[in-house]
Amino acid sequence: MHKLYRHYKNKLYRVKGFTKHSETLEGMVHYEALYENPTARFWSRPKKMFFGTVKMEDGREVPRFAPVEADVRTVTSPTENDLKICEDLMASFFGFVDAQDFRETLKLKTKVCLLIASFEGKPVGFKLGYAQDAGEFYSWLGGTHPDYQRLGIAGRLMKTQYDWCKAQGFKKIRTKTENRHRAMLRLNLRQGFQIIGTQQSSEHLKVILEKAVI
Ligand SMILES: CC(C)(COP(=O)(O)OP(=O)(O)OC[C@H]1O[C@@H](n2cnc3c(N)ncnc32)[C@H](O)[C@@H]1OP(=O)(O)O)[C@@H](O)C(=O)NCCC(=O)NCCS
Numbered sequence: 001m002h003k004l005y006r007h008y009k010n011k012l013y014r015v016k017g018f019t020k021h022s023e024t025l026e027g028m029v030h031y032e033a034l035y036e037n038p039t040a041r042f043w044s045r046p047k048k049m050f051f052g053t054v055k056m057e058d059g060r061e062v063p064r065f066a067p068v069e070a071d072v073r074t075v076t077s078p079t080e081n082d083l084k085i086c087e088d089l090m091a092s093f094f095g096f097v098d099a100q101d102f103r104e105t106l107k108l109k110t111k112v113c114l115l116i117a118s119f120e121g122k123p124v125g126f127k128l129g130y131a132q133d134a135g136e137f138y139s140w141l142g143g144t145h146p147d148y149q150r151l152g153i154a155g156r157l158m159k160t161q162y163d164w165c166k167a168q169g170f171k172k173i174r175t176k177t178e179n180r181h182r183a184m185l186r187l188n189l190r191q192g193f194q195i196i197g198t199q200q201s202s203e204h205l206k207v208i209l210e211k212a213v214i
Helices: 080-094 099-107 153-167 182-190
Strands: 004-007 012-020 027-033 042-046 053-055 061-063 065-067 071-075 113-119 122-133 136-144 172-178 194-200 205-212
Touching (some): 071 153, 080 113, 080 122, 080 136, 113 153, 153 172, 153 182, 172 182, 182 205
Antiparallel strands (some): 004 012, 004 065, 012 027, 027 042, 053 061, 113 122, 122 136
């Protein structure tokens, strides 16, 4: 199900799901305004109308709601601006960022692949990894800005990373997720990663996952 739509009056909405009108059984779309709407945050509209068209003053027929796709940019040599984007996003979804550690760790890595997802030029998510050895790619860090979660962005970045790894000849993708990061764990499992082990750090249990690139 596509989730992000732009209304013809230019506002963004997230489709939450489809429902039935309790009296008429008409198919409805349940959706959420992704901006401050003083009237209501959640809306319902008949499916037929949601996916229909609107006649503009100049006579043109346009979709009432048009699907919006994130742009994904692939970066193999991150610039200062790219690193800043990652740091700002980490601050948004982790609530903190250790920029010095992030930069020092990244400097030591080879075959870096940074994927940045944006909506109309605004970075909303990233996924970053590097070569672990000749055949194995390590998917290190990533996330989506809280305002743009549950729109399929992390899933899209994961698929793009997989395609990039395949094109580069990697045979496996490995990742680690703390047990408490349930959303990430669930996403990895749904994208075909297998749990191959665990690792206990002083604070958290990490789950080690792997996916074959075929
Ligand atoms: C985990 C995370 C990256 C998911 O990003 P996202 O762009 O919202 O993910 P998607 O919209 O592509 O979600 C794909 C699937 O992942 C799972 N998922 C995502 N968020 C979830 C949540 N909050 N709870 C449960 N499952 C979730 C669902 O299966 C979802 O599919 P669905 O929406 O059809 O049910 C995001 O929640 C995040 O940035 N979290 C904080 C950072 C983090 O934990 N990073 C991992 C450590 S490096």
